[in-house]
Amino acid sequence: MKEQQSFKKKVRLVFTMICIIVAVSELTAILGMLGLGSKVMQLVFHSIIFLAVIIASTRGYKVLVEALVDPLIEMDAAVKGLAQGDLSxxxxxxxxxxxxxLADSLRQTSKMLKELLDDLTFILGEFGKGNFNVKSKNRNAYIGDFKVLLEGLLAMVKDFSGTMRNIDNAADQVSEGSNDLSMSSQELADGATNQAASIEELxxxxxxxxxxxxxxxxxxxKAHDNAxxxxxxxxxxQYKMKELTEAMNTINETSSEISNIIVDIEEIASQTNLLSLNAAIEAARAGEAGRGFAVVADQIRKLAEDSAASAVTTKELIDKSLREVHKGNEITEQTADSLNNVIKELDNIVQAVADIRVASDKxxxxxxxxxxxxxxxxxxxESNSAAAEETSATSQELSAQAAALKGMVERFQLCD
Structure with missing residues (x-):
């Protein structure tokens, strides 16, 4: 109310000044045409000012204010209300x-803004419900820049719908891929578990x-040491066999020498036997005097015969011993050769065992x-198994999140 009174005062003052200026201008022109002096003009000027004040305070001024000021005050309040968002x-x-x-334009503007606000409220309300396939109920109300606003809003909704469809498709793909990945990860985990068991056994x-x-x-x-x-x-x-061979050779040589001695003994026994025979003959010729000599000769003959027999027996034994010694030499040589072969084989075995030992160490x-x-x-x-199980769990969680995301997207009714 105070603002309206202040505005009325301002309009009254402005209107008064306008009237005075117009009156002064007209009178100045008239007086100039009449050629009146400056004093007269001053008088007239003061008179005009006085008249203007009188006119401003008269009933005509009130009529003028009612015809001009009141509508302006009403429209000023309406414009301020619109500026503050009050469309009522x-x-x-x-x-x-x-x-x-101007009043018609304000009424038309207010009506248009109400229609736009109601339509936008309806559209945004449907958006809030998840319906992005909503259509404008009063598309013709959007003119000028408001038409650009509606087109931008619809383009945004279309882009949003496309984005939500892409999200929905991506959620399907993520869900499908997550399920496949979960199955593969689980199979990998099971395989890794089986593989781990096999590796443990191996x-x-x-x-x-x-x-x-x-x-x-x-x-x-041990075999190397034993070998x-x-x-x-x-x-x-082998060394003992060599000594044995040498001893056998010595025995052989000694036996040969003994055999030679026995031959000499046989020769001596033969000659002794012959001498005893001659002595016996001579004793027989001597008669009684040679009887004692005959006895001695007979004993010598028997001794010679026994010596010859013993020599023959000894020679047979020595020959047998020589044959056995010869066989022993052959056996000894064969045994020595066998021992040499055994030693060579043992050397090979020792070397082979040493090689086996080195190979065993390697x-x-x-x-x-x-x-x-x-x-x-x-x-x-084990690490792969744990990673596979973790991947499987993550895939299941991702699949659940994708399903939740798809559920959220399905709440929206998208435009074509």
């Missing part, structure tokens, strides 16, 4: 003049093989490396 303002002034045209087998290889290495060491000891003993036996190292490799593979498989 009303302009009651009507007239066949510029103020009437690792246990490799461990047993490692222990067996180490045990074989120890056994090989080496046997080789040394065989060399000792094999033990290789098996150890294989065992470490399987342990590393087992760790990787």
């Amino acid at each position: 303002v009303e302009v009651t002034y009507e007239g066949n003049n510029e103020l009437g045209t 690792l246990a087998t490799v461990t047993d093989v490692t222990n067996q290889v180490l045990e074989n290495t120890k056994t090989t060491d 080496k000891l046997i080789g040394e003993q065989a060399k000792v036996s 094999q033990a190292l290789s098996v150890k490396e294989i065992e470490k490799g399987f342990e590393a593979i087992s760790a990787v498989v």
Whole structure:
């Protein structure tokens, strides 16, 4: 109310000034045409000002204010209300003049804004319900820049609908891919679990093989030491066989010498027998005097015969011994050759066992490396299994999120 009174005062003052200025201008022109002096003009000027004040305070001024100021105040309030977002303002002034045209324009603007607001409220309300396929109820109300606004809004809705469809399709693809990934991850996890069990069994087998290889290495060491000891003993036996061969050769040589001596003994016995025979003949010729000599000769003959028999027997024994010695030499030589072969084979065996020991050591190292490799593979498989299970869980969670996202998208009714 205070603002209206202030506005009325301002309009009254402006109107008064306009009237005075117009009156002064007219009178100045008239007085100039009449050629009146400045004093007269001053008098007239003051008179005009006085008249203007009188006119401003008269009933005519009130009529003028009612015809001009009140409509302006009403339209000013309406414009301020529109500026503050109040579309319920009303302009009651009507007239066949510029103020009437302005009032009609304000009423038309207010009506159009109400229609636009109602339509936008309806559209946005449908948006809030998830209906993006809504159509404008009063499309013809959108003119000028408002038409651009509606077109931009519809374009935004169309783009949003396209984006939501893409999200829906992406959610389908993510859900499908997540399910496939979950199944694959689960299969991978199951396979990794089975593989881990197989690797554990294989690792246990490799461990047993490692222990067996180490045990074989120890056994090989013992075999190497035993073979080496046997080789040394065989060399000792070879040396003893050599000594035996030399002894047999000595016996052979001694037996040959004895055989020669026996031949000499046989010769001596033969000659002694012949001498005893001659002595017996001479004793017989001597008669009684040669009887004692005959007895001695007979004893010598018997001794010679016994010596000859013993020599023959000894010679037979020596010959037999020589034959046995010869056989012994042959057997000794064969045994020596066999021992030489055995020693060579033992040397080969010792070398082979040494090679086996080296190979066993290398094999033990290789098996150890294989065992470490399987342990590393087992760790990787366990890690892969855990990763696969985690991936499967993540895929299931992602699938659930995709389903939730799809459910959220399906709440919207999208435009074509």
